Every structure is written in structure tokens, then in C-alpha cells.
Amino acid sequence: MKRRDFIQILAATGMTASLPLTVSKAHAAAPDHFLVIVNAGGGWDPTSLCDPKGNLGQYASERPDARHDGSINSVAINTETKRNPVSGMTWSDTPRINNNDTTTSRVDGQFQNFFTTYHDKLTVINGIDNGTNNHNTGNRATWSGSLEMGYPSLAALFAASKNPSLPMAYISNGGYDFTASLVSRARASSAGFIDRLADPNSDRYHYRNEDQSTDIYSQIKQAQAQRLARQKSNESLPLRRQQLNQLFTVRQEDNDLAKLSEEKALIEAVKPTNDHMNNREQGFKRQASLVAAAFKSGVAASANISTGGFDTHGNHDNSQYQSLGDLLEGIAYLQEALEVAGIADKTTVVIGSDFGRTPYYNSGNGKDHWPVTSVMVMHPTGSGKGGKVFGASTDKFRSQKLNLTTGQPDENGQLLTPAHVNLALRKELGIHNNTFAVRYPLHVDDFEAFS
């Protein structure tokens, strides 16, 4: 049912007065900006990615038993081909993985393609002190800005600010996705089934003629809407009233899932999700194409894409680099899908993880949890932002006080925390003064990460 029809029904039944606040025209508009959160679940290693430290034996004296002679990385920093000379953005060289040339070459290519192709729209934020080594707390801190429970994720805040009543306002396939009831999460795990949901009566179990002038299902929908309005106004238990309000709000929106299916097919025709990746899991790409299609079709405002394989307590080099390579290829695919959909200029992508990993290898050649981490932000195409590194960890991969404006080490500065990063992101996304964001304040000073 179209929203206008729904309103007409309510008007006919005298129910328009009970419409929730969320039904303002502003909210009904398709979002003009989209946000994707990419979560590297398990705690990635920034020194193997965007904050490399090289094989200088930095912990040789403190950790004499550590593998690789107490070095933070097993490979040196490659300033020739792994650093942008203008911005100084540096990414990790690739160690030999699984003693296999093909694998090593694949991962090296994934890194190289990502950082050279997207350098100009990428802000790398290094030296963030997450203040925890716990997965749950770290995940929460990275994506909400708060170590404490109760703060919604950045993507939930964003979707609530843009339009919480969209059918899939906030797509979440895992990661930290607490919403504080600001918006519903949609788990879009079954793309094929979504195709069939666009029209519940697509099989014409209830009669509908070709021009839809005779449609029994529309009579049922009308009766449903009227009944729901009556239930909502008659309900006295606060819990049920709240639930009825939610259902009422969600049901009144146009269901554009059919358009989503079309857009997804168009994207995948140009950018198949099963391209290259050499038999690696393609789940990230399938999520990415669906997210891009959902944005394009106006049914979603934000999304979590979560992927695992980063909790490398053992055999770090063999596992972490491959997971990072897959992650970067997945994000590159997401960018391509957004380009095909024509919305790369309206989409911000934020990439982060629970925390970092130790700057030394344990006895199993693995790396354990470490609270220092990084976040990467891909700005909308054409925004003029990117090609920048903000913040820095020390040579031994510790956090340090940083200048609020330059992000450079400064004894008079402050430690950069997830609260600072989230505040900067809220401002960058234009939601920091939104009523929802104000309800969850981040009481920290401004780091000018994106200026």
C-alpha cells in the first residue's frame, strides 16, 4: 500500500491524530547520504595494515622470547612501493604467507590495489587508544564511542537521524549493532528471499487483476491498517503501545523491496560478486552488493558489514594478512558497487575493529590483544577529502598524546580515543547536533581528523 493511501485510510477513520512523530515528510524522503560500517571482527592488526612498524626488533629486550627477534612486524617497511610520497600514508609490506608464492602475491595485490586506488578518498586515523583488550567492550567502544553499555552504534544513530522508518533503515549482518531502540535492525541475510517479499501476494493467492483496479489483497491491507490503528489507540499497557507504534510506523512505509532486487541485479551484472578472490569466501561481496542496492533503492540509510578472521592468536602472518587482503578486496568491491549504483558520491565508509594486536609475536607466532588501533574512513567520491593520515602511535605501537589540530605527537595534547573518533565522525556525517545524537553525548574535545 502506498503511504498516501494509508494516510487516506487513517483520515477516513479519524486516526491521523495518532500518527507518530516519525511520519513527518522529512523522514519519508530517501536519504541523501549513506553510511557503511565495516567491522573487522576479532581485533585486527594495524601494524599489518595501515600503521606498519617494520622488523626493527623493537621489543627485543622487553620480550626476549618473542618470535621474529622481538620485532613488531616480520617484514620491513617498504617506502618504495608501499608509501604515498605526498600524504606519507604507508601500508604494510607482505610477508611470505603459507610459504606460498601465489597466496603472497594475491594478498600483496589486494593491498596494493586498495591503497593506490583509494588513497585520495581515504583518511587513516592511527594511534587510537581503545582502552580495552576485551572483544565486546572494544567493539562497543569503536562503534559507539563509549566503553559503557547503552550507547547506540554510529550506524544506528545515522539511520535514526536520516529515516528510521525505512523498511531496512539499518542493515546489520553482525558486529556492534545496538540501536537503543532508535531504529530497527534488518538482517539481510537471504538476498534471494527478499525478491519474493516485495509483494506478499505476488503469487496471486488473493485475486488481483492486471491493472490492479480489483485487488482483494488491498482490501485485507486496508482492514489491517484500520485494525492496527484501533489497537494502537486502545492499548493501555506501555510496552504493547510502544510495540504497536513501531509496527504502525514500519507498516505505513512504502515497501520498495522490488526495486532493491532490480538494483541488485543491475549491480551484479556489472560487478559480479564471484570475481577473482581465488576461491576465497565471497560473503563480503554479497553483503556489499545488497547494501549498495538497498541504498540506491531508498530502503536503507546505513549498514554494518562484518567479517571475521582477525583474532590471530596463532600463526599471525599466515592468517591476518589473508583476512586483511580479503577485507580490502571486499571494500574495493563495495566502492565499485556504489559507483555502479551512482551513489559513491553520497556514501561514507568507515572501517575499524575491536582493538589492535600486540607489537610482538607470541610463542605460537601469533599476536594477542592490544588496545591501540586504527580506523580508516573512505569519504564520498568528489568530497575533496582523503589522502590523509591523522594521528600516530609511537615507534613501539603505543598510544601517545596528540595535537588536537594536527594529530601529531604533542605533550600538551590528548590521547586519541574512540570517543574522539566518533565525535569527529558524527560531525563529518552532520548528525552531531541531531536530537538522537544529543541524547548520547560524547564529552570529549574535538580532534580535527577530517578538516
Added chain:
Amino acid sequence: MNTLRLLAIICFLSAITGCQQEYDGDVGGASVQNNLDFGNYNAEGARLYGQQCAGCHGVEGNGTEIGTPLVACATCSSISVLAQEISLTMPIGRNAEASDCVGQCANDVAEYIMYAFNGLSLYQATTSLDGVSALPLTSTLRNATVQLAGRLPTDAETNQVINEGEAGFNSVMARVMNEDEFYVRLTEIFNDVFLTDKYLRVNQFNGALNLLDSDDFPNKNWYDSAYPNVEGEEPEQQAQDDINDDNRGCANIFANDAVAREGLELINYIVRNNRPITELVTADYTMVNWYSQKVYDAELVNPEATFAELSDAEAPCEAYYSGYSDATLRHDPYDFKPAKINRQLEHTTAIPHAGILTSAMFLNRFPTTNTNRNRHRSYIVYDKFLDTDILEIEGSRPEDAIDTSSANPTLDNPACYTCHTVMDPVASAFQHWNDRGRRIPSTLNASSWSSNGISTAGLAGKILPIERGNSQFETMLQWLGNEISQDPRFMRAITRHLYNGIIGQDLLNAPGDNADADTVTAYNAQRGILSNIGKAMAADNWNVKTAITGLLLSPYYRANTVDTKKVAAADHIGSSRLLSPEMLQRKLKATLGFDWYELRENDQDNRIMFGGIDSDSVIDRIHEPSGLMVAMQERMAVEMACRATAFDFTKTRTPETNERRLFKFVSPDVQPFDADGFEIPSNIIAIKKNIQYLHSALLGENLELSSPEIDATYQLFLSTWQLGNTMLANPDDYEPEPSTYLEWTCRALWDRENNDQGLEDEARIYRDENYVIRSWMSVMTYLLSDYRYIYE
């Protein structure tokens, strides 16, 4: 509440109780004594009352010159109201710091005062909340049987509740909680806690068996040798090969799933047999079925016991998967019995079982690493069994959270050991179990455990005797389980899990320092009621059924209306919740007789999209519907109405026998008007009566025949019928041309309740010449997508 304040309160409580024990990580603010009286009054409250209140209010509560009587006092209307009053005002004067008698302290004292001086029974204390009216008991019964047993109550059960009230309710629920379907729900509730269904075959091939070490369990793939491939071209050989193929595949799945479920089946066994739920962490046995007993080479606790075998008609392999039609296995995969792994494994002479704590599934689901040193497992033990979130102890971290200068930060650095003092003793107690959940005693060279830099095993300030060779050292998880079972927080943990499962919400968080009075009141009330339900369970030999019945009778389950003048913070009151995929399937089966294809177990993606979990990466259920979920609900309503409506009309309906689930009062020829356009009053009454019945059966909504809602539903029936007949009378006016035939899927050709077997020819319904069936389909679609159907 910040950590310092918590510590201050706990220290204060310790001081007034003379308690010598160290801070034990109980961040919930509750009392820390280990000797709760689980009787019908609050012993801790009595003790606090004697110390802080009796001086003014009198030992018998009759008042003194300086204190008012507490018998029928102004604020003695309920525990929550009284606890609130105590929190805000008591005690006055003599002991300034005693104003900290808030939270659990206030609640304990309030409970004691209500019991001792105001005649409040345990039943009243757990079932009433001032300002909240309850649903009728018959409605509560309907909701409870649908939720817990996947069926509607029988007329006899409803009558028993009508005639006998709460006693009748308790009696009926006692029977319901012996039904198999109840244990399906119980498994779901506790899988949401332990998440071990991750290892079921539907989620991973051999997910559970792959976690068992081949050196410990060389027969874990016993089915491969028991049912080998049979070579040869002879018909007998090929037939035997087919049989073996199916037996092998089927036994593999049943063995894997039994191992995966051993922890959850332990809970089922405990509850089914009215055993104390403390056995969850103390049982000196595990649970096996016929298939997994062979995996472990386990000894049944009762050597005389035998596993149930099913008849050919109930062939379990074919029931699981129709492709296993050649399987000859008949042992019931759902028949679990207690057993012990009591034989030499590679590194140990036997498994010293400690309930779920020593299950390889639990240990793998909550894994550790050589550097994590079981601390994650400790975190889980506190969370799942002691109702304590260790991370809440974090308090204020130093600016730089990294300490590389201390030799052992977790023992030496105050910023670390505040938490580690609580966490590490429990972590140490897992030292005989490696990262894969395999038992390798820490004294062996094969063990990678080192005692350096970590506390010795213990709990709550109590240290395990550490001498090697000491039997408790060898069986320290049994020691830990025993300690957990005696800790008052275990009661709270179990009650919390049940609350989450039955009510469908998390408990309220402890109010912060600046919380308003309404929030504090709500918290106190909930904590008080839950505490009493937990005590009732403990007093009844830790019988989980007692706690479940208590929850079902509590205002949190039964709330119908709330007087917000009396209960200002009321958003959490009531148990209405969006149905999970499993609950929706159960409700469909209960009401229609069959469930929705799209949400069956083999379609995990659809279940996740519908807000479910996979027990692996998606472990949070969605409680607020997105547009996507609403679209699924609407699709479900259309498809299920199509499949259910004509099918129900195939069932016998005579004056003597009425087997219909849905259309008990009408036949397909009952039309509201005759051929000349005149109303047929008796038909209209029959139609409305059936609508009234459907509102009751499907929605639990008991309406008068004259209700506007009945009329609204009737109008939908009527408008569909009128439009349908108009179309049938003028088929050429419509494209596509309307037909007297039902759409193929909506025809009654298959027995939906019996694996879609074909119906007998004479029973089949192809046509709907008067559009009555399709009018009922409209009604069914309308009701199945109703708020009251998709929420429960």
C-alpha cells in the same frame, strides 16, 4: 553506579555483617553472604532489620517512642513501595552512613517487614505489583501453553483453571512442563545462553565431532566402520549398500547433534526429573543418546537402562530427512541418558564431570588461548552462572592502558588486579582443560599450562587446596561447580536466564547515581520479585519448574494494564514480544497444525532475516521489526492462509465429531446472503461465531459477538465474498478471468499436517464456487498478520 561507590556499599555491608571475605566481584550490589535462608522469609532482611531498624520500630514491628509501627504502615502496600521508601529515607539519624541501605539492602529489609509484620505470602510477593492489573488466568494459561508447549490449552485444562484458580494453573502447568514440546522451548531458552547449537549439523558439518580429539575418542566416527560401503553388483549387495549409506549418514548426524546438545540435554534431564538445577555445574555425568554413547564409549549411570527404539512408522532417520528412507536404525535420537566417560583417555584416566563446565562443547564455544589463559572462560562463568559482568569492574582505567613495566601487571598493577583478582582464580580452575576443551592435567608435560603470573584456583576469596595429588586439585572444576552452586548469585543467574526466555526481555540495569526515583522503584520491584521467585525455586530443591511457574504468574508476564500514576517507569512491564522464528513456527503448528516452509530449520538465512540467531556469528535476537521482517510476516500470512483454509474444510465436522481447527462453526456453503440477495441471519451468526472463535484461538482475544472487532472482521469476509461473487458473475470483465477453482497451492490436495502427503480423492477440495473459502482466506490473512498473532 560507579565502582568506588559500589565498593563503598559492599564494604559497608561487609562491616555490618562482620563478613570477612574479600570483594568477590559481585557488582550487582547484592548481599554477599553465602548462607541465604531460602524459606518463606528473607533472612538477610531479618538480620539487617535487627541491626538497623528494630531499635526504632521495635523487634515485632510495633513501633517505639521514637519510631512508628510497621504493621500495616502507610508504605507497606508492596515490597517495591516499601523498598523505595527505605531507599530514600531509612534509617534516620543514628548512623549516617546507614543511609546507604539502598538497592538490595532496602529490598531485603522490605521483604522481611512485609513477611513478618504484614502477612505477605510468598505467592503475593511474587505475583502482585501495585498499579498493575493482570490478565485473566485463562488468558495466561493460553499464552503459556502456546509459548511453552506449542499448543492451545484443552477445554479441560481451561476449566480446571477456571474452577481452581492459581492451584489449577499450577497443576496444569506442571503437566505441560512434562511434555516433550516444553523441552524444545527450554532448549531454545538455554541455547540463547550457551549457544552450543552452533555445532549442530544444520549449522556445520560434523561441527561437534570435529571438536573431539581422535586420540581420546578413537571411535568418534564409529558409524563409518559400522555401516561400510558394500561392494558388488548383486541386488542384495546394492540394497545393503543403500541401507548402510543411509544408516551411516543418519548415525553421523544423530551422533554429532547429540554431542553438540549434551549441555542443553543435561538441563532438560535435570528439569524433566525435578532434579536441582545446581547439577548444571555439579553433575558427575554427561548426557548421551544411543548414537553418542558410542562416540564416547561412555558408561550409562544406570547400567540396566536401555535406549528407546521407535517403530518402523516412526523411523527416526527418515523423519529427519526423507532421503534416508533405506535406513534401518530405530533408536530414538531424542532419548538421552546420563552417562560417564569413565575410561582411559590419552592423558587422563577418566573425565571428572562437572556438569556443563566439562563439556567439550561449552569449552570450545567459550574458548581460550595460551595467552588468554582461560580468562575468557572465567568471564563466561561469572556471566552465565554468577550473574556478574566482570567488565563492569573495569572502573577507571589509567590514561595509558598498557603496562609493560610491571613483571606481572595482573598481579602487581592496581589498575589490572582489581578485575584480575576476581577473574583469575576461576580461570586457574580450568587449568586441566586445554584450548580445545581436551582434558590434559596441568601436571603433565603435555600441558601448556603455567602457574606463573596467575592466581591459584578459587572463587570469591576461597582458595582451592593446591597440593598436587590432592583429589580436589585433580578435579578442580568439580570443586568450582560445587562452589558456584552454593553461591547466592547462581540463583540470580538462573532466574535471569529464565526471565529472559519467558518474558523476552533483559532485566533492568542497576540504576545509576543520578537515576530518577521511578527508575529506582522499577528496579527495586523487579529485583524483589525475581529474588523471591529464585528463593522459591531454591527452596523447592532448585526446581526450575517452580521458577517458571513463578515467572508465569508474575506481573511481568501477566500485566494487562498499568496505572502509570502508581507505576511511572512501566515500559518493561508485560511479556508481549515479537515472536522469534522458532516461536512463530510453534504458534503456527499450535493453531494451524503445520508451520511455514520458509522458516524450517534448513533455511537458516531466512530465520536470521526474521530476527533469529545462528548461535555463531549472529547471537542477538531482534525484538523490533524492520520493514523487511514485516514483509516476511505479511508473506507468511498470505501463504499460510492459502494453505490452511481449504485444508481445514477437509476435516470432519459432524454433530458428533468436530476435528476442525479453524472452521468449527461453518461449512463452505454457509453464505451470508441467499441467491436473491436476502440476508440469512442464521448463517451470519454462524460466520460471526466462527470469527469470534478465530479471534480467540489465533489471537487469544475473547470478544463478545457484538464487538466492533468481530464486525470489522465480518466486513472483510463480506466484502471479499461480495467482490468475489460479482467477479464470478461477470468473469469477462476481468483480466485474468476469475475462476471457481482455487489457486493451485491453496487447494486442499495435501495433508499439511502429515508431510504434505496426498489427501484421498474424495476429501480433496479444488473449487470454491461461491467464494466462501476465499473469503475465509482473507480473514485468515488478516488475522495471521495481526499484532496479536506476530507478537505474543
